[in-house]
Amino acid sequence: MEKVIRYASEKDIELLITMYLTEVENHHQRAEQFAKDLVYKLKTLLCITDEKVIGTISWDRRGGLNDGVVELVGLGVNSSFRRQGIAKLLIITLIDEAKKYFSVDGCKLRVIYLFMERENKISKLFYKNVGFREASTIPAFYPDDDATIWIKYF
Ligand SMILES: CC(C)(COP(=O)(O)OP(=O)(O)OC[C@H]1O[C@@H](n2cnc3c(N)ncnc32)[C@H](O)[C@@H]1OP(=O)(O)O)[C@@H](O)C(=O)NCCC(=O)NCCS
Numbered sequence: 001m002e003k004v005i006r007y008a009s010e011k012d013i014e015l016l017i018t019m020y021l022t023e024v025e026n027h028h029q030r031a032e033q034f035a036k037d038l039v040y041k042l043k044t045l046l047c048i049t050d051e052k053v054i055g056t057i058s059w060d061r062r063g064g065l066n067d068g069v070v071e072l073v074g075l076g077v078n079s080s081f082r083r084q085g086i087a088k089l090l091i092i093t094l095i096d097e098a099k100k101y102f103s104v105d106g107c108k109l110r111v112i113y114l115f116m117e118r119e120n121k122i123s124k125l126f127y128k129n130v131g132f133r134e135a136s137t138i139p140a141f142y143p144d145d146d147a148t149i150w151i152k153y154f
Pocket of ligand 1: 077081082084114129
């Protein structure tokens with residue numbers, strides 16, 4: 001089945017709500033909040049197949065354009081589509097998009113960083129695989145875990 005990666009728009013709200021309800025939890029209010037955050041607050045790339053969202057990656061610039069800094073705010077692939085290279089494809093697309101975003105104003109992408117739960121072992125393996133490294137730990141950042149900051153320089 002063909003996979004397409006494209007930016008999320010208002011028209012995708014229902015698709016994102018459905019994905020949250022089936023993949024994350026059966027909670028309508030939080031599903032709607034999730035979908036609206038991805039569409040209105042962040043830049044979100046979707047991986048779509050068969051008219052279903054099977055993966056999302058969300059990012060935004062932090063600081064001024066000259067800083068060249070991006071925060072990767074969220075990444076997820078539906079459980080039945082994991083280990084097929086979809087997250088890798090999403091991150092490669094994000095890097096391309098962020099490079100384009102900064103170059104329009106004559107600036108450069110310098111850094112992508114993200115926060116992750118310290119005990120998220122699969123995430124660690126994934127981000128190592130795509131060239132990130134662990135930079136530091138923030139104690140009690142999440143309700144039930146410390147956070148680690150992972151970073152990639154360009
Ligand atoms: C982390 C996550 C996004 C990875 O998505 P994915 O599409 O399965 O990842 P990819 O197939 O692109 O994996 C690329 C590489 O990462 C590593 N990796 C990914 N999942 C792994 C796993 N379960 N076990 C070991 N290594 C893994 C491997 O090196 C893999 O390469 P390989 O398959 O050739 O060995 C996915 O597991 C997920 O959505 N998890 C729940 C949400 C989450 O934790 N998000 C990140 C929060 S910071």
